[in-house]
Amino acid sequence: MNAVKLNVGLDVGSTTVKMIVLDEQENIIFKDYRRHFSDIKNTVTQLLEEVKSVLGDAKLKFMVTGSAGLSLAESLGVTFIQEVVACTKAIKKYAPETDVAIELGGEDAKIMYFGTTVEQRMNGTCAGGTGSFIDQMSSLLRTDALGLNLLAQSHKEIYPIASRCGVFAKTDVQPLLNEGASKADIAASVFQAVVNQTISGLAAGKPIRGKVAFLGALCLFYLNLKNVLLLP
Template identity: 65%
Template sequence: MKRLLNVGLDVGSTTVKLVVLDKQDRIIFSKYQRHYSDIKKTIYSLLSEAYGLFSDDDITIMVTGSGGISVSEWLGLDFIQEVIASTKAIETFIPHTDVVIELGGEDAKITYFDGGIEQRMNGTCAGGTGAFIDQMASLLKTDAAGLNELAKNYKVIYPIAARCGVLQNGYTASYK
């Protein structure tokens, strides 16, 4: 029997995410993959994997993310702006949420839900975003998960350049 499934495809600056929901909005498949600037190949890989699992089902697909508009045009799919998509998801799945902070590869977004919805986005600097975290991990010769391990055994709390990723690169290099 065919099921109606909803597929979300989030094309970000560093990763592609795919999620498949059943008609009760339960996640039945999800995948997160870095695209290393080969977005089309990564999308093809994720969609092919999902197709292999759900080829007998009817699906709807919605695209979001910083790279989503061009992908939605390329594939002829509907697009929803990422902050709107996140807000709708939070209101549906975690309705008592006060605030959401989302760190993307190259931006940061915050949504306040108390007293009406207020949204802010930092799109001018990658400091504090996924790309910044990756850079700091690389400077410290580890990965993002390794930063957690390093933090567990800290001896000194170093000041950081909370407003500028470029300055923080220099500070981190001098701490090593």
């Protein structure tokens, strides 16, 4: 009897680890998403232990991606695929009508323009407008990213907040808190700052038009705040 074949994808990012297992029909039979708190080795080990019962004696096609995945792929002896390339291939396969794709991770951000050729851009050393930025701003409001999302849904006003640097953003947020500004308004302003950074820093002024695909956990907030986060 032919062995069952499974596709295993492991994304080791700057702040989280994600794993998915697909059967030959691309049905999801396992998925998990967790923060590694800089303890990548133990987090991945625990995840692999948990997935063992699902994998059984199946023949595996194992691929690793993510900003912290290269050394892990080398140690496991499996294929590594650069994350921008992985995102681009996934978009072309599952959403081929996409004109622009934006992916915001824990400490990096990517934008892909699709057309006759694919233009890919990634942020540099600065983590402004990424998940870490959201975490820093959430802590100022004594909540987490999900709490920030809930707060923002009842906003009434948007304040300018620096998006390129978390330190600069704090110098904008703290006076607002001291002056009694609504936490809902500040939360929405933080998300607007992420959009501003995406447009000015990542897109660098190039128009974001047509059908836009959002990738990454941070972009989930866009779905609930589409009336707040205004892309041109």
